[in-house]
Amino acid sequence: MDDFDRRIVAQLAREGRLTAVQLADRVGLSASAVTRRLQRLEVDGVIGGYRAVVDPAAVGLGITAFVEISLDRQNDEALKAFEAAAKKCPNILSLYLMSGTSDYLLRIVARDLPDFERLHANVLGHLPGVARIESKFALREAIERPLVPIG
Numbered sequence: 001m002d003d004f005d006r007r008i009v010a011q012l013a014r015e016g017r018l019t020a021v022q023l024a025d026r027v028g029l030s031a032s033a034v035t036r037r038l039q040r041l042e043v044d045g046v047i048g049g050y051r052a053v054v055d056p057a058a059v060g061l062g063i064t065a066f067v068e069i070s071l072d073r074q075n076d077e078a079l080k081a082f083e084a085a086a087k088k089c090p091n092i093l094s095l096y097l098m099s100g101t102s103d104y105l106l107r108i109v110a111r112d113l114p115d116f117e118r119l120h121a122n123v124l125g126h127l128p129g130v131a132r133i134e135s136k137f138a139l140r141e142a143i144e145r146p147l148v149p150i151g
Helices: 003-014 020-027 031-043 076-086 113-122
Strands: 063-071 092-097 104-110 130-137
Touching: 003 020, 003 031, 020 031, 063 076, 063 113, 076 092, 076 104, 104 113, 113 130
Parallel strands: none
Antiparallel strands: 063 104, 063 130, 092 104
């Protein structure tokens, strides 16, 4: 990635709906050059897709929880089984394999506390290999950055 690529990615991270012409104006290239660069950035996996940022509370998902899960074993088969089952739950927005005392960190949204309790009992507690669950609730989001630092 050169400086133009970084500027293109930074602009799209801020405003994903920019056209090639708008991007070209902002980064100092022609629209055709921007289009070629975008295609290459997509093929190379630098740009993994385009999506709208949806406010969970605005669509009735007012609870955000961070859940640490420990498994009863950590072999490759157990990790794959857990991850495959977790992918089926749309309320799990992100899932990270972690170092430290817990095996996974999940970011989960729910309508309210009774909905989270249902998820905890009927989904999280039934994922393969779960030995321990610890939940923490977000009071509010203080920082959200759409862009990773591009150096």
